[in-house]
Amino acid sequence: MKNRSEQLVSELGRKIVTGEFIVGEILPKVEELSEIYGVSRTVIRESLRSLSTMGLVRSNQRAGTVVLQRSEWQWWNLDVLTWVLEDENNRDFLLHLTEIRMGLEPVAAALAAKRATNQDLDKIGDAFNRLKQAIGDEKAWASADYDFHESILQASYNDLMINTIKTLRKALVSSREKTLKAIKDYPESPYDTPTIEALDRHRFIYEAIMVRDEDLAYLKMKDLIRRVKSILENIYDNHS
Amino acid sequence: MKNRSEQLVSELGRKIVTGEFIVGEILPKVEELSEIYGVSRTVIRESLRSLSTMGLVRSNQRAGTVVLQRSEWQWWNLDVLTWVLEDENNRDFLLHLTEIRMGLEPVAAALAAKRATNQDLDKIGDAFNRLKQAIGDEKAWASADYDFHESILQASYNDLMINTIKTLRKALVSSREKTLKAIKDYPESPYDTPTIEALDRHRFIYEAIMVRDEDLAYLKMKDLIRRVKSILENIYDNHS
DNA sequence: AATTATTTGTCCGTATGTATG
């Protein structure tokens, strides 16, 4: 957070996402916000412009600035996504995210099997070798795992796919750092735990891409995400 | 577009997306932009704040406002998505979008088969009946088709999924209106053409959801999107 | 390493636009 308005955006944005400002509610007018937060109207207006671009509010002359309903929110904005994940009340949002991943990541793997250059394949292979060395080491695994999935993703050559999955992973990682650490069984990597079984799940993906078997890569990546989903579901069963 | 800064955002945003402003380029400083577009610095600053929230630019003191690389863009912002689709140079972006749909829409259909209430099922049924009446009528088909897929989507009960697919469809529809009309074989609906064969493809999805067969709903929706993809690919083969 | 120049960031007084009652 560099400047005042970015700070304000975080502060107000969180209050909206967590429901401290209710949907349909009118925010205090610019002058009052300026008073409340001790900043100029300029800063307030720029903040509101940003929140408006995120789909969280809409300003109308004379009527004031209103909090928009959830369907209008720009969920894929990294800030919005992170705030939603931080919010304790949205725990099952993690499951929704996983459903999205279940859709996208297998497709990305299939595309990688189709489009990867030899150089791409080398990168994926390197990352997989690092995974092999990282059994039992949570930190090293998380790092190699990141590179493994990153290299597959890049080989999909679909910019929108790359951007979407990366956004999703960033949000998962940052929310893990902030709020999910407390859950003891939640893995450091957004994919899996550093075990032999997990390595095998990755091996199948790796091998499928190497032989350019799109359908197999699709299925094996789906297996992996399904595993992530079941970890999540177990956590909920045991901790609530 | 109501106010000056929103107009400016469209103007500048399009120039960035279409490459008129190159990645890494420094925009004219606020005072110059103010001069160029005949608006106050306030308006310029608010516009830049908005573009910054879209991930298109980043302002730095003394260094000016720089155009960010494509990987930083907020692709799921409806404006950004629309501008990209409008850009003639990004024609194969439609294929990338379809790859995303190939991932998400079958998952949404499977979730609907799992979670739909009886009321949801009624809505889906109503829309399907309207589809039956709309064979051969492009406009009526497009409308019923919209409601059919919308009712399935709502029954997925995954807010992020709903928002994402709706954003995607909005962008497709609006880009069809603006730039794709010229392509004669591109259907009015983002899903299919009003033919008997298309109706059957929809029927299979409808029936699978009715009997709550998640896997079948998944497969049949995948068939439908695959069909859309092949329409697109044919268009490219024939028109370029 | 210190200074300067340049650009964004911030503040505020004022005026206009727009929808409501």
Place this chain on the structure above:
DNA sequence: CCATACATACGGACAAATAAT
């Protein structure tokens, strides 16, 4: 049609950060 209340827009001044010298 007028009065009200809010966002929108303008512009001059100064502060703060940092690239360049």
